[in-house]
Amino acid sequence: MMAFLRKQQYLIDFTLSSLLRRRGKNFGLLLVYTMIVFMLASVMLFTESLRKEAGIILQQSPELILQRIVAGRHALIPAEYLDKIGRVRGVTQKKARLWGYLYDPAVKANYTMMVSEDRELSATEVIVGAGIARTRGIGLGDYVTFRSHDGKALSFQVKEILSHDSELVSSDLVLMSEKAYRSIFGVPDGYYTDIVLSVRNKKEVRKVAEKLALKLPDSRPILREEVLRTYDSIFNWRQGIVFVLLAGAVLAFVIFAWDKASGLSAEEKREIGILKAVGWETADVLRMKFWEGAIVSLTAFFLGYLAAYLHVFYGSASLFEPVLKGWAVLYPDFQPVPFIDGLQVATLFFFSVFPYTVATIIPIWRASITDPDAVMR
Amino acid sequence: MLIELTDIRKAFNQGKPNEFWAIQGVSLTIEPNRITCLKGASGSGKTTLLSMIGCLSRPTSGRIALDGKIVSGLPERFLTEIRRHTFGFIFQKFNLIQGLSVLENIMLPAYPLGLDYGTLKSSAERLLDQFNLSSKRSNPVEWLSGGEAQRVAICRAMINDPKILIADEPTANLDTKLSREFMDLMGELRRSGKTILITSHDPLVFESPVVERVVEMRDGLLVDARS
Amino acid sequence: MRNSSIFLLFISACGLLLSLTVIDAAVRRSNAADDLQRRAQIVRQAGLTDLALFTEARYTRHLSQSDLHSAFQDHPMAMEHFPSGSLVQPPRSDDQ
Numbered sequence: 185m186m187a188f189l190r191k192q193q194y195l196i197d198f199t200l201s202s203l204l205r206r207r208g209k210n211f212g213l214l215l216v217y218t219m220i221v222f223m224l225a226s227v228m229l230f231t232e233s234l235r236k237e238a239g240i241i242l243q244q245s246p247e248l249i250l251q252r253i254v255a256g257r258h259a260l261i262p263a264e265y266l267d268k269i270g271r272v273r274g275v276t277q278k279k280a281r282l283w284g285y286l287y288d289p290a291v292k293a294n295y296t297m298m299v300s301e302d303r304e305l306s307a308t309e310v311i312v313g314a315g316i317a318r319t320r321g322i323g324l325g326d327y328v329t330f331r332s333h334d335g336k337a338l339s340f341q342v343k344e345i346l347s348h349d350s351e352l353v354s355s356d357l358v359l360m361s362e363k364a365y366r367s368i369f370g371v372p373d374g375y376y377t378d379i380v381l382s383v384r385n386k387k388e389v390r391k392v393a394e395k396l397a398l399k400l401p402d403s404r405p406i407l408r409e410e411v412l413r414t415y416d417s418i419f420n421w422r423q424g425i426v427f428v429l430l431a432g433a434v435l436a437f438v439i440f441a442w443d444k445a446s447g448l449s450a451e452e453k454r455e456i457g458i459l460k461a462v463g464w465e466t467a468d469v470l471r472m473k474f475w476e477g478a479i480v481s482l483t484a485f486f487l488g489y490l491a492a493y494l495h496v497f498y499g500s501a502s503l504f505e506p507v508l509k510g511w512a513v514l515y516p517d518f519q520p521v522p523f524i525d526g527l528q529v530a531t532l533f534f535f536s537v538f539p540y541t542v543a544t545i546i547p548i549w550r551a552s553i554t555d556p557d558a559v560m561r
Numbered sequence: 562m563l564i565e566l567t568d569i570r571k572a573f574n575q576g577k578p579n580e581f582w583a584i585q586g587v588s589l590t591i592e593p594n595r596i597t598c599l600k601g602a603s604g605s606g607k608t609t610l611l612s613m614i615g616c617l618s619r620p621t622s623g624r625i626a627l628d629g630k631i632v633s634g635l636p637e638r639f640l641t642e643i644r645r646h647t648f649g650f651i652f653q654k655f656n657l658i659q660g661l662s663v664l665e666n667i668m669l670p671a672y673p674l675g676l677d678y679g680t681l682k683s684s685a686e687r688l689l690d691q692f693n694l695s696s697k698r699s700n701p702v703e704w705l706s707g708g709e710a711q712r713v714a715i716c717r718a719m720i721n722d723p724k725i726l727i728a729d730e731p732t733a734n735l736d737t738k739l740s741r742e743f744m745d746l747m748g749e750l751r752r753s754g755k756t757i758l759i760t761s762h763d764p765l766v767f768e769s770p771v772v773e774r775v776v777e778m779r780d781g782l783l784v785d786a787r788s
Numbered sequence: 789m790r791n792s793s794i795f796l797l798f799i800s801a802c803g804l805l806l807s808l809t810v811i812d813a814a815v816r817r818s819n820a821a822d823d824l825q826r827r828a829q830i831v832r833q834a835g836l837t838d839l840a841l842f843t844e845a846r847y848t849r850h851l852s853q854s855d856l857h858s859a860f861q862d863h864p865m866a867m868e869h870f871p872s873g874s875l876v877q878p879p880r881s882d883d884q
Contacts, residue, residue: 197665245835356840459658462670464673465673486803490806490809516839523817
């Protein structure tokens with residue numbers, strides 16, 4: 185046993201010396217390999233974290249939301265619809281809501297404006313999200329002006345700034361009273377954006393939605409489970425940028441492995457001949473080549489993964505910010521929570537280490553079983 | 562260790578139109594603890610014969626026995642075992658692994674044995690010392706002169722303490738002075754109990770006083786066997 | 789020191805760091821529990837339905853409230869208009 189371990193260590197010695205002969209090339213290879221693992225791991229950790237977090241906090245979303253659709257577009261919903269709903273079994277509460285979007289040309293950002301009754305705001309007070317406060321440089325007590333639907337400039341005082349740790353959901357929110365909302369947007373009394381219902385029993389939500397669809401045929405129900413499903417498939421690997429990233433990474437790995445597997449140079453063949461002539465068996469040569477692949481891929485995996493972990497959970501995945509932000513101005517300043525799926529990490533490990541390691545052994549097979557007396561000539 | 566060859570024949574590209582019989586029936590006994598020289602022009606088959614004696618290749622027909630035990634028919638794994646413990650090779654072109662240090666090159670043949678590192682290193686350093694190479698131990702082998710590389714090749718051949726040393730045209734890349742030095746070294750090694758087999762067409766080798774027996778070959782057959 | 793010893797030390801250090809990340813993740817998770825609660829609370833109080841990640845347009849900001857048509861109402865090429873269109877898709881309905 186000891187002899188076996190010692191032998192492996194000798195083989196590693198030889199492999200390292202061999203790799204160090206072409207320092208530049210091999211370090212370059214290691215660097216690229218590590219960067220690919222870093223990129224894949226970062227994406228993996230970030231998306232898993234967001235998905236899990238969305239799954240947790242959006243559990244508190246309303247069970248059922250009703251939108252009114254007119255000519256295929258989301259239209260305002262009149263208050264009578266609340267009465268039309270009447271009493272439906274299982275519905276514990278129904279409420280009409282007001283919310284919308286405001287474009288602020290000063291910073292070219294979109295805000296989400298919401299009416300919040302339980303905050304008890306006066307007609308001239310607002311609560312803003314931390315992202316807005318940061319972007320517009322406003323603090324508590326400051327005044328912020330919005331342009332209303334009829335061209336007037338309406339001023340509101342900032343009563344509160346929503347906490348920084350809720351930025352992921354509230355970064356771009358502006359909360360206000362109903363009066364303030366209607367004066368900004370000109371939504372007439374008696375009309376609302378949508379209706380929110382609370383259903384006691386989770387399993388009944390669908391049934392309720394079906395009943396409501398009959399009572400209000402021009403409405404579109406949105407179930408909480410749909411909301412959750414939306415965020416479960418966010419950053420899905422099957423589409424868009426993530427797919428391109430993955431395809432690129434797979435291709436890179438294939439190229440590395442191909443380069444290794446596509447045969448040996450004359451010099452490498454000669455060296456194997458020498459090794460065999462001085463007493464190495466075929467198996468020893470194969471093992472040594474295995475270590476060559478393993479050393480590079482293991483190092484790349486560890487360095488890439490550790491860097492990715494730091495990047496995502498200590499650096500808020502800042503390298504992704506430009507991509508996610510896109511053309512937006514507001515982007516939440518948040519720290520992802522480390523929800524890690526061990527299976528994903530194991531898969532990444534498998535795919536970054538195994539194919540490359542195996543690829544290094546393949547071309548050696550043929551060379552290592554030839555007679556070593558070729559070195560005599 | 563006694564080496565016995567019985568009716569050895571070796572063909573290349575057997576069955577194909579360019580079939581070539583390099584060895585056409587050689588029977589030979591090589592005594593232990595002697596320096597024997599295989600003399601012949603290039604193409605005479607001496608390198609092929611040497612390669613078979615050293616268990617680097619197998620004869621097409623015939624038997625090779627070491628101390629009475631037949632080795633020519635053994636599977637590769639056993640051949641490698643025997644080769645490791647019995648033979649030390651010094652190649653014509655030295656065949657050192659480029660980019661590695663002198664010390665690593667010398668220790669290389671012993672890697673598969675999984676010996677204790679300290680022990681192996683001291684054996685290697687002893688050899689380096691014996692051949693006056695200690696100061697060069699960490700140098701990459703590309704930096705060595707011809708004579709130094711030759712001595713490193715000898716050290717490497719000696720690391721597993723083999724009974725038999727085989728040298729193929731050892732003086733081909735050396736000048737006269739170094740060639741004489743090499744033959745002196747061979748004499749010393751023989752005195753320490755080794756059996757040495759050299760192939761050469763260099764008169765400096767086969768006419769050297771150190772050589773105790775010359776076996777001449779031509780066209781795959783022995784010409785003479787005189788002591 | 790031998791090359792292999794250095795390498796083996798390096799790999800062991802990496803393995804150690806990896807285990808540290810597992811522990812660190814667990815610690816951070818438990819520390820974040822409060823924050824998560826606070827976020828969940830705001831979601832409940834304000835009736836929020838989406839993360840504030842993509843504020844470029846209404847159908848990227850409120851993914852779950854949009855359907856396939858919302859994007860096209862604004863512009864026929866709207867899906868590809870914003871970079872976030874390639875990161876997220878409108879919600880799938882049950883029969884998709």
